[in-house]
Amino acid sequence: xxxxxxxxxxxxxxxxxxxxxxxxxxxxxxxxxxxxxxxxxxxxxxxxxxxxxxxxxxxxxxxxxxxxxxxxxxxxxxxxxxxxxxxxxxxxxxxxxxxxxxxxxxxxxxxxxxxxxxxxxxxxxxxxxxxxxxxxxxxxxxxxxxxxxxxxxxxxxxxxxxxxxxxxxxxxxxxxxxxxxxxxxxxxxxxxxxxxxxxxxxxxxxxxxxxxxxxxxxxxxxxxxxxxxxxxxxxxxxxxxxxxxxxxxxxxxxxxxxxxxxxxxxxxxxxxxxxxxxxxxxxxxxxxxxxxxxxxxxxxxxxxxxxxxxxxxxxxxxxxxxxxxxx
Numbered sequence: 125x126x127x128x129x130x131x132x133x134x135x136x137x138x139x140x141x142x143x144x145x146x147x148x149x150x151x152x153x154x155x156x157x158x159x160x161x162x163x164x165x166x167x168x169x170x171x172x173x174x175x176x177x178x179x180x181x182x183x184x185x186x187x188x189x190x191x192x193x194x195x196x197x198x199x200x201x202x203x204x205x206x207x208x209x210x211x212x213x214x215x216x217x218x219x220x221x222x223x224x225x226x227x228x229x230x231x232x233x234x235x236x237x238x239x240x241x242x243x244x245x246x247x248x249x250x251x252x253x254x255x256x257x258x259x260x261x262x263x264x265x266x267x268x269x270x271x272x273x274x275x276x277x278x279x280x281x282x283x284x285x286x287x288x289x290x291x292x293x294x295x296x297x298x299x300x301x302x303x304x305x306x307x308x309x310x311x312x313x314x315x316x317x318x319x320x321x322x323x324x325x326x327x328x329x330x331x332x333x334x335x336x337x338x339x340x341x342x343x344x345x346x347x348x349x350x351x352x353x354x355x356x357x358x359x360x361x362x363x364x365x366x367x368x369x370x371x372x373x374x375x376x377x378x379x380x381x382x383x384x385x386x387x388x389x390x391x392x393x394x395x396x397x398x399x400x401x402x403x404x405x406x407x408x409x410x411x412x413x414x415x416x417x418x419x420x421x422x423x424x425x426x427x428x429x430x431x432x433x434x435x436x437x438x439x440x441x442x443x444x445x446x447x448x449x450x451x
Contacts (some may be wrong), residue, residue, distance in 0.1 A: 127337065137326030138356075144319025145360040149368060153311025154304040165291045169284070170313065176384040179354045183393045195393050196245070196268070196401060197344075198387045198409045201351025202358075203238075203436065206251045206378045207412075207419050208441035210359045214366045214374050215434025221374055225290070229381045231423070233283060235416055237386040240279070242409045244272035244394040245401045268401055273394030280387035320357045327353045347408060347448050404448075411444060 156166040179202050183195045214220050245268050253421050304312075331349045365374040393399060418440075422433045429437075 126336065127301050129318055133326050133330040134141060134334070136322045137330065139323070140319050141323030141327065141356055141360050144316045144323055145357065145364050146316070147312050148316025149361055150362050151304075151309050151316055152356070153365075153368070155306075155309040155313065158304070158306060158309060161291050162288060166289055166376070168213060169194050169287060176358075176381045176389060179385055180389045180392065183389050185398060188397055190420045195399050196390070196405050197408065198350045199390055200357045200412055201347035203382045203385055204408075204441065204444060205351050205355040206358050206382055207415055208437040208444070210355065210362050210378050211375070211419065212434040212437035212441070213359065215429035215437070216363050216431050217366055219428050219430050220366065220375060220434075221428040226262055226375055226379060227423060227427075229286075229290075230376070231420055233412075234379055234382050234386070235420065237276075237279065237383055238409070238416055241276070241386050241390060242413070244268060244275065245399075245409070249265060268390070268394040268399040268400055270395050272399075273396075276387045276391030277395065280384075280391055283387065293350045294449040316446070320361070322356060324357050327356055341385060344448060348445055358395065408448070415440065415444075 152166050152170055155161075155170070179198060184197050211220065331353045332345060334349075336345070358377060362374040362377050365377065390399075419437065422429055422437075
């Protein structure tokens, strides 16, 4: 396949992704109001699952084909992209407020999931090195076993049950929005989701082909190009949601997607096939943890992300990518 054709597929994929996200957000928001469910819960569940579908497809396919570096680095890279770029761009467009549920429940769960994944993947082996910075980043550092995958899936199911219980306890009163029937809401969600996933996959495969022509390693491809491609649904969906003033949906989508990536996608991938872990991936997990802490502090400071903080987050992502390339 020629470079020109890959670029054309990339452009078409972007276009389908943008339109699909717009339809998907409309359907999800309407469904939330119809059943008096908060936009946050919808963002943490339906929207997060839908926009995480590309990561699920890529990571499971990579695990089955033996491309372990892509399977794991895709999830780590996607979570970094979600936190720094997706939330950062949303904040630059318009300051992003956050609710007490995100601060007290969902974000701490995301932090715990990040630490749990690191422990299961490494057994803290990174810190047993004499010099974890200078160690051969491609050397095997540990293995993500099926038992670890099952533990993650159990945690994921527990989290979903918690969300369902919370949704039943605190139903949303609903807002005045365009009236839509249940059937129309579901149709919007299905069509939008299909376009989001299809567009995301087109972008992933074309980007991956272009990157490989440039001679990039699997770990770097997974952390940057594939992570960027599979995170485009989160990026586009959250930006569209923010512009439609569905701020709870935008924040819930990002945090929910990160939890889905860590607990569900890695859980499924490693249950199907154990994943080998190199030192580069462990280093990136440590970066993800500190980035998560920093974003959490930003949210706590003023109960929202400001435009200045959004710019800082985007610059941090650029620095992280530069580090990965130089490494």
